[in-house]
Amino acid sequence: MESVSYAVIEAGGTQFRVKKGDLIRIPALRTEVGSTIAFRPLVLHDGEKTKIGNPMIENAEVRCRVIEHGREKKVIVFKFKRRKQYRRKKGHRQKYTAIRVEEITTE
Numbered sequence: 001m002e003s004v005s006y007a008v009i010e011a012g013g014t015q016f017r018v019k020k021g022d023l024i025r026i027p028a029l030r031t032e033v034g035s036t037i038a039f040r041p042l043v044l045h046d047g048e049k050t051k052i053g054n055p056m057i058e059n060a061e062v063r064c065r066v067i068e069h070g071r072e073k074k075v076i077v078f079k080f081k082r083r084k085q086y087r088r089k090k091g092h093r094q095k096y097t098a099i100r101v102e103e104i105t106t107e
Contacts, residue, residue, distance in 0.1 A: 004104040008043035009062050015042065018062065018101045028095035031066050037099070038063050044106065059107040064099040071095050 006019040012027030031037060040056040051057060071093040079088045 003046060004044050004106060005047045006045050007041040007060075007062050007104050009039040009041055011039065018104075020101055020104060022101045023067065023098060024101070025072075025096040025098050027097070028069065029066070029097045031097070033066050033068060035066050036063055036102070037066065041104070044104070057106075061105050063102050063105070065102055067098040067100055069095070069097050 004019075006017055008015055008017050010016075011029075014027065016024055016026065018024060029037070039062045040053075041060050041062050042053050042056060044051045044057055044060060072095075074091045074093050077088075077090045077092060080086055
């Protein structure tokens, strides 16, 4: 597999389908902005063949650069019980790390 069209990586318990140049938001990582991180892919696809790891693919790597850290839009959690005067309103903002996929390498 010389040229890879896409890969599937796992970050923060969630799987992401990525290709070179993609900008994705993953659950927050404790890394410096501008640093490079590497993921081992679960799946590689080159346009014709798909290679599936068990659970990861050996000798393959997806290198990404950290672009920014931030917080998502607020999600409102509202609970109520009708006719009981019970209402609870709570907000939550999930932290994220934005990364850009620089290259997908295989050997």
